[in-house]
Amino acid sequence: MKPTTSFIPGPSQIYFTTEDHIRKGFRENVPSISHRSKEFEKIFQSTTESLRALLSIPSNYHIFFIGSATEVWERASQNLVYETSFHFVNGAFSLRFFETAKQLGKQAAAQQVEAGKGFTNSQVPQGVELIATIANETSTGVTTSNNFVADVRKQNPNALIITDAVSALPYQSIDFSIIDSCFFSVQKGFGLPAGLGVWLVNERCIAKADELQTNKKNIGSYHSIPSLLAMAKKNQTPETPNVLGIYLLGKVSEDFLRRGLEVIRRETEYKSAILYQVLENHSIVKPAVQEKEWRSKTTIVAETANLTEKLNTYLESKGLLPGDGYGAAKKTQLRFANFPAHSKEVYENLVDLIKEFE
Amino acid sequence: MKPTTSFIPGPSQIYFTTEDHIRKGFRENVPSISHRSKEFEKIFQSTTESLRALLSIPSNYHIFFIGSATEVWERASQNLVYETSFHFVNGAFSLRFFETAKQLGKQAAAQQVEAGKGFTNSQVPQGVELIATIANETSTGVTTSNNFVADVRKQNPNALIITDAVSALPYQSIDFSIIDSCFFSVQKGFGLPAGLGVWLVNERCIAKADELQTNKKNIGSYHSIPSLLAMAKKNQTPETPNVLGIYLLGKVSEDFLRRGLEVIRRETEYKSAILYQVLENHSIVKPAVQEKEWRSKTTIVAETANLTEKLNTYLESKGLLPGDGYGAAKKTQLRFANFPAHSKEVYENLVDLIKEFE
Numbered sequence: 001m002k003p004t005t006s007f008i009p010g011p012s013q014i015y016f017t018t019e020d021h022i023r024k025g026f027r028e029n030v031p032s033i034s035h036r037s038k039e040f041e042k043i044f045q046s047t048t049e050s051l052r053a054l055l056s057i058p059s060n061y062h063i064f065f066i067g068s069a070t071e072v073w074e075r076a077s078q079n080l081v082y083e084t085s086f087h088f089v090n091g092a093f094s095l096r097f098f099e100t101a102k103q104l105g106k107q108a109a110a111q112q113v114e115a116g117k118g119f120t121n122s123q124v125p126q127g128v129e130l131i132a133t134i135a136n137e138t139s140t141g142v143t144t145s146n147n148f149v150a151d152v153r154k155q156n157p158n159a160l161i162i163t164d165a166v167s168a169l170p171y172q173s174i175d176f177s178i179i180d181s182c183f184f185s186v187q188k189g190f191g192l193p194a195g196l197g198v199w200l201v202n203e204r205c206i207a208k209a210d211e212l213q214t215n216k217k218n219i220g221s222y223h224s225i226p227s228l229l230a231m232a233k234k235n236q237t238p239e240t241p242n243v244l245g246i247y248l249l250g251k252v253s254e255d256f257l258r259r260g261l262e263v264i265r266r267e268t269e270y271k272s273a274i275l276y277q278v279l280e281n282h283s284i285v286k287p288a289v290q291e292k293e294w295r296s297k298t299t300i301v302a303e304t305a306n307l308t309e310k311l312n313t314y315l316e317s318k319g320l321l322p323g324d325g326y327g328a329a330k331k332t333q334l335r336f337a338n339f340p341a342h343s344k345e346v347y348e349n350l351v352d353l354i355k356e357f358e
Numbered sequence: 359m360k361p362t363t364s365f366i367p368g369p370s371q372i373y374f375t376t377e378d379h380i381r382k383g384f385r386e387n388v389p390s391i392s393h394r395s396k397e398f399e400k401i402f403q404s405t406t407e408s409l410r411a412l413l414s415i416p417s418n419y420h421i422f423f424i425g426s427a428t429e430v431w432e433r434a435s436q437n438l439v440y441e442t443s444f445h446f447v448n449g450a451f452s453l454r455f456f457e458t459a460k461q462l463g464k465q466a467a468a469q470q471v472e473a474g475k476g477f478t479n480s481q482v483p484q485g486v487e488l489i490a491t492i493a494n495e496t497s498t499g500v501t502t503s504n505n506f507v508a509d510v511r512k513q514n515p516n517a518l519i520i521t522d523a524v525s526a527l528p529y530q531s532i533d534f535s536i537i538d539s540c541f542f543s544v545q546k547g548f549g550l551p552a553g554l555g556v557w558l559v560n561e562r563c564i565a566k567a568d569e570l571q572t573n574k575k576n577i578g579s580y581h582s583i584p585s586l587l588a589m590a591k592k593n594q595t596p597e598t599p600n601v602l603g604i605y606l607l608g609k610v611s612e613d614f615l616r617r618g619l620e621v622i623r624r625e626t627e628y629k630s631a632i633l634y635q636v637l638e639n640h641s642i643v644k645p646a647v648q649e650k651e652w653r654s655k656t657t658i659v660a661e662t663a664n665l666t667e668k669l670n671t672y673l674e675s676k677g678l679l680p681g682d683g684y685g686a687a688k689k690t691q692l693r694f695a696n697f698p699a700h701s702k703e704v705y706e707n708l709v710d711l712i713k714e715f716e
Contacts, residue, residue: 004387006387006390006391008390008392010598011389011390011391011392011393011598011601012390013390014384014389014390018389019381019384022380023377026372026377029362029364031369031372031376031545031550031551031552032364032366032369032370032371032372033364033369034366034369034681035369035552066425067424067425067426067429067597068425068597068598068599069597069598070580070596070597070598071425071580071581071597073579073580074578074579074580074581077579100579100580103579104576104578104579105576185598187389187598192389193389193600193601193602194389194393194598194599194600194601194602195553195554195598195599195600195601195602195603196553196600218462218463218576220432220462221431221432221435221458221461221462222428222429222431222432222458223429223432238428239425239426239427239428239429240368240369240426240427240428240543240545240552240553241426241552241553242551242552242553242554242600242603243369243551243552243553244551244552244553245553245600323392
């Protein structure tokens with residue numbers, strides 16, 4: 001297979017140090033160590049410390065490792081809600097969280113806007129227990145600002161707020177003081193093989209889950225918040241986890257820390273700026289998101305209309321794999337992940353190729 | 359770190375081809391491919407076909423990939439039980455399935471025997487919906503025979519039977535015609551990095567889960583049987599799965615097929631025979647399981663009494679890592695996994711060292 005760069009927004013391009021870390025992990029017997037051993041506890045602790053440093057996660061947050069971000073839609077609905085949740089829905093992934101809550105018997109409501117749009121006002125009903133926001137809607141390339149979330153917090157101080165940060169991290173700065181929980185998976189911005197989710201919860205979430213459990217509500221078993229917390233306090237997990245995945249997340253987080261998050265952010269902004277610029281000035285393809293403040297820096301969606309297949313084929317012939325438009329937009333849009341694994345050079349090449357494509 | 363062989367019964371010794379398969383997987387961009395792509399569907403299909411061939415899984419069984427075997431304790435309780443389950447409990451892992459069912463609000467009952475014992479008779483109450491058996495209780499090294507399960511089936515034809523086969527496969531022959539579901543994880547007999555579970559269900563399980571769903575019971579969301587089935591029919595998974603893990607499971611299953619399951623079984627029996635023999639004839643250490651018919655071939659537990667630490671240290675100094683005794687037996691037993699990753703030579707070495715240790 002010839003060398004290619006994947007711009008699919010997850011699983012995406014693998015970060016360039018990952019394979020070396022796997023090799024080193026095998027030399028250190030990481031895949032063979034017991035998940036009940038001191039060696040595992042050291043890996044767990046090291047990874048959570050690196051993540052905490054990288055993402056500025058405050059000390060009142062606990063870090064849990066679960067199977068996927070999808071799993072959090074279920075676990076959060078079970079553990080943080082007696083009856084009511086509210087969802088800001090602006091694409092397929094925020095919609096699935098909303099649908100999961102309903103499927104689990106919760107009275108879930110949503111404020112929905114059309115694809116490509118973000119939120120300007122919030123209509124959260126009084127007394128709702130859990131509010132779900134999405135930092136970066138991967139299906140549409142729309143971002144939600146901390147300012148908007150801060151407003152939601154101000155208006156609903158008693159509700160728990162959970163932020164889907166799946167394709168936003170590590171680039172997007174999450175203000176942990178205005179939310180209560182956040183989750184992501186490792187196959188997006190961290191450039192790792194899929195199969196691991198990370199769930200952050202603060203003390204208010206712990207208290208809520210404890211209360212639900214005390215009141216005999218079904219909060220699940222091994223991956224309930226109390227179960228995850230009891231094991232995380234020992235730097236362990238309730239089940240045999242993806243040990244190698246946790247190890248790799250720690251190693252890549254260390255790499256990001258060494259490179260510097262400010263450098264990664266500057267590069268992300270540079271890469272997104274040159275791509276949006278070429279889309280804005282192009283005679284055929286256009287940015288899918290009109291409002292500049294809503295444009296994601298980490299998932300850039302191009303309106304490619306009836307040239308979608310042609311552009312896709314052209315880029316693929318040059319070794320660059322765009323992501324398909326999501327769902328109904330499959331034939332009219334292409335998506336471009338902009339993660340730390342995508343170098344400035346590869347982005348400049350992408351931009352030049354799109355420019356040439358007239 | 360010096361070269362060692364892990365006899366811990368999972369995560370255990372990694373199968374010797376695994377690292378090469380990872381390298382090849384990276385060359386083929388497996389970690390970067392979309393889980394909604396044709397390439398992924400091919401991997402899913404290839405892995406399920408290899409597993410089906412290797413384990414003789416009949417065509418009325420569906421193969422699902424989930425996070426861990428632990429997850430199945432929860433999903434099975436949710437998807438296969440309105441009210442009642444029954445559990446054959448002879449160690450820590452069968453106990454946790456029982457406890458999970460209770461935690462999820464099911465009326466679970468159990469027939470319990472002490473550590474080191476198996477079952478001679480069954481006391482399943484009339485009309486129970488789900489019966490859980492365990493092919494190999496990893497905590498005690500006790501096996502359950504197909505004959506026993508066949509008897510249970512005969513006496514309870516209407517109940518669904520689910521078999522925990524976590525540390526039994528691929529060695530132990532599962533008779534799929536007398537059960538309805540079976541599950542395992544890949545970090546035991548398959549010699550792979552942890553982070554992937556496999557759940558097999560037949561048409562009776564599908565029908566039961568559908569019925570529960572129709573009757574508005576909470577069967578979960580993305581990992582309910584109907585959701586897993588709908589995606590498995592497309593060779594996909596509901597969430598972004600451990601793609602590399604699924605790929606590796608397929609590759610190692612192919613290796614096992616090439617080597618021949620009969621060869622693997624003969625070697626497993628040879629290795630267990632020489633270890634049990636040395637334990638039986640030893641002046642100090644003894645087999646923990648008295649009854650020969652209950653003795654596991656894949657997890658051999660030694661009663662090491664007050665010499666546990668000394669023997670452990672001795673074997674570790676020779677590069678061989680035994681598993682600790684489980685739970686209360688931590689200070690009086692050692693466990694030895696006997697998986698395809700453990701060569702005859704390494705077992706002969708282990709046996710010689712134990713023999714010398716007087």
